[in-house]
Amino acid sequence: MSPTKAIHKKTKKSRIRKINDWLHLWLGITSGLVVFHLGITGCIFAFQKEITEFIHRKEFFVEVPANKKTIPLSILKATAEKTFGGKKKVTFISSYRQADRAWEFGAYKPGNPKAFWYFDSIDYYDIVLINPYTGKVTLVSDYKYEFFSIIKMLHWSFLINHPIGQQIIGWCTFIFVFLLISGMIMWWPKNLKKSNFDKSFKIKWKAKFKRINYDLHNVLGFYVMIICLMLALTGLVWAFQWFQNTIYVVASGSISPPEQIMAQSDSTKSVKAIPFDVAFETAQKLFKNVERIGMSPAEGGTATIYATGYSGKETYWNFDVLLFDQYTGKLLARKNQSDKNAGEALIGMNYDIHVGAILGLPGKVMAFFASLIAASLPITGFIIWWGKKKKNKNHSATKNLPQYH
Numbered sequence: 001m002s003p004t005k006a007i008h009k010k011t012k013k014s015r016i017r018k019i020n021d022w023l024h025l026w027l028g029i030t031s032g033l034v035v036f037h038l039g040i041t042g043c044i045f046a047f048q049k050e051i052t053e054f055i056h057r058k059e060f061f062v063e064v065p066a067n068k069k070t071i072p073l074s075i076l077k078a079t080a081e082k083t084f085g086g087k088k089k090v091t092f093i094s095s096y097r098q099a100d101r102a103w104e105f106g107a108y109k110p111g112n113p114k115a116f117w118y119f120d121s122i123d124y125y126d127i128v129l130i131n132p133y134t135g136k137v138t139l140v141s142d143y144k145y146e147f148f149s150i151i152k153m154l155h156w157s158f159l160i161n162h163p164i165g166q167q168i169i170g171w172c173t174f175i176f177v178f179l180l181i182s183g184m185i186m187w188w189p190k191n192l193k194k195s196n197f198d199k200s201f202k203i204k205w206k207a208k209f210k211r212i213n214y215d216l217h218n219v220l221g222f223y224v225m226i227i228c229l230m231l232a233l234t235g236l237v238w239a240f241q242w243f244q245n246t247i248y249v250v251a252s253g254s255i256s257p258p259e260q261i262m263a264q265s266d267s268t269k270s271v272k273a274i275p276f277d278v279a280f281e282t283a284q285k286l287f288k289n290v291e292r293i294g295m296s297p298a299e300g301g302t303a304t305i306y307a308t309g310y311s312g313k314e315t316y317w318n319f320d321v322l323l324f325d326q327y328t329g330k331l332l333a334r335k336n337q338s339d340k341n342a343g344e345a346l347i348g349m350n351y352d353i354h355v356g357a358i359l360g361l362p363g364k365v366m367a368f369f370a371s372l373i374a375a376s377l378p379i380t381g382f383i384i385w386w387g388k389k390k391k392n393k394n395h396s397a398t399k400n401l402p403q404y405h
Contacts, residue, residue, distance in 0.1 A: 017185070024182040025385060027175050032378030034172035035179075039375025041155035042231070046355065046368040048148040049314060059139035062131040064099045070132040073280045073295065080105035080128045083137050088124060093295040095132065095280075098313075102129040102138050113161075118153045119144065121161040156238075170239025176374075177232045180225050187218050210387055217380035220373045227370035234354035237347065244347060252343025259339075263323040263332035264302040271328045276305060278329025283307040283322055286334075290320075298326035305329070311337070315357050317349040 013021070053060050070076075077090050084090075088107040095103045109123040122144050129139040143149050150159070157165030189200045198204075200222070203215040236243045249255055271278065276297060283293055287309030296306035305324040312318055323333040340348070352358035356367030 020182050020185050024179060024186060028179055028378065028381050029385070031172040031175040031179070032382060034168065035176050036375050036378050037158075038155060038169070038173070038176075038235075039371045039373075039377075041151050042371035043368055043375065044151050045148060045155060046364050046371065048151070052148065056139060059129055060102055061100045062102050062133065062138065065133050068099060068133070071135050072274070072277045074274045074276045076103065076130050076132060076135060077105065077276070077297070079130060079135055079137065081107075083128050083140060084126055088126060090297060091299075094292055095295070096292045097290065103132045104129055106143075115161050118157070118159040118161050125149070166239055170236060173232050173235045173239060177229065177236070179377075180221075180229055180232070183218075183221050184225060187222050213380050213383050213387075217377060217384060221377055224370040224373045227366055228374050231354060231367065231370060231374070234350050237350045248343035248347055250343075251346045252341040254341065254343070258341065258344040259335075261321065261323060261333045261335045263304050263325075265298060265304055265326040265332075267301055267327055269325070269328050273329065275325065275327055275329035279305045279307060279322075279324035279331075282324070282329065282331055283309065286322065286331075287320065304332060312352075312357075315352045317345070317352050317358065319348075 073093065073095070077093065080090050081088065084107050088109070090105050091108045092106045093103065094106075105128045107124060107126045109125075111121050111123040113121065115121045125142070125144040127139070127141045127143050128137055129141075130137055153159050155169075157169055159165075187200060199215075201219060203219050204211055207215075237247060238244075276295075280293075280295060283295070287293055287307075290309035290311055291313045292310050294306075294308040294310065296308075298305050303326060305326050307322040307324065308319050309322075310316060310319045318337050320334065320336045322331060324330060325332055337345070349358060354367075356363035356365070359366070
């Protein structure tokens with residue numbers, strides 16, 4: 001006779017729990033590669049500002065003279081366009097309150113809008129950094145092929161310009177949101193006894209690989225769930241217009257779109273001074289407490305000069321906008337951050353929330369580790385599934401062997 005073994009009764013799962021577990025498994029396998037891709041590219045991009053400024057410190061930061069007088073913006077703009085080869089026009093400028101920062105001049109022109117690949121959808125995207133006190137060019141960069149620009153577009157749409165790229169990213173992100181919720185349901189301890197508490201909240205590092213891998217999937221997944229959920233939901237805002245519209249309507253309590261400021265330049269008027277410099281000087285006076293000012297030259301006969309004052313050193317959500325006449329530099333219109341409704345303000349925060357910058361360096365650190373763990377979840381989840389599959393296969397083979405008593 002075979003020795004008597006203690007029989008351990010397994011708790012029966014409800015039908016809803018079985019469906020939840022099944023969907024978690026197969027949707028996880030289906031979207032795993034994309035989730036891994038998003039996590040890794042998100043990790044790499046998290047500290048792009050810090051890494052870039054560390055590598056090019058001498059180019060980004062300049063010596064500040066005693067008088068701190070900067071060269072007129074129109075002259076710096078002409079220097080940048082000369083550096084571009086004389087055929088490319090500056091389309092945006094960033095000046096900084098931080099005195100030792102070089103100013104940024106960019107020239108951007110879209111390519112074929114129907115192109116399949118990212119590189120064909122951009123004609124050029126060049127950046128020049130200039131010392132605002134001396135007019136010396138400190139850096140020339142082709143941002144079309146810059147490392148972090150490519151990482152960003154890989155994260156955005158696999159470098160695909162066609163809508164299908166972002167649709168794949170979007171739907172896999174949508175699945176990831178479900179996986180986070182279904183994973184929480186699977187993780188939830190049946191009771192709060194110390195043994196169950198330890199299994200749910202601690203990694204048993206001294207255990208065998210199989211158990212450590214199981215804990216890495218479940219325990220780490222629990223700890224980063226809220227952050228990953230925020231990263232995923234902010235990603236969906238870009239992926240799907242209907243999702244962005246829903247967020248806007250819920251936050252604003254209105255289906256009316258945000259109010260846009262409108263103005264036109266008057267070509268019948270002119271001034272002796274350079275209008276672009278007049279507009280910039282006015283923007284500097286009105287934006288006394290901002291960290292940086294973005295300037296966009298007018299394009300077209302009645303178009304206006306566009307000035308944006310950003311209150312954060314790195315964030316983009318808190319900004320005021322000024323419109324100037326391109327022929328006189330006269331202020332035509334203004335829209336402040338305080339004029340925006342809740343929906344408009346929340347959508348404006350989306351990028352800063354997604355990259356963690358809204359909480360400064362601690363937020364970026366959290367986004368980095370959450371992205372890293374998110375990238376690991378498909379791997380640890382696959383190992384769990386593969387281990388169970390092998391165990392079931394071996395169990396079936398053993399079951400079919402002749403039994404001797």
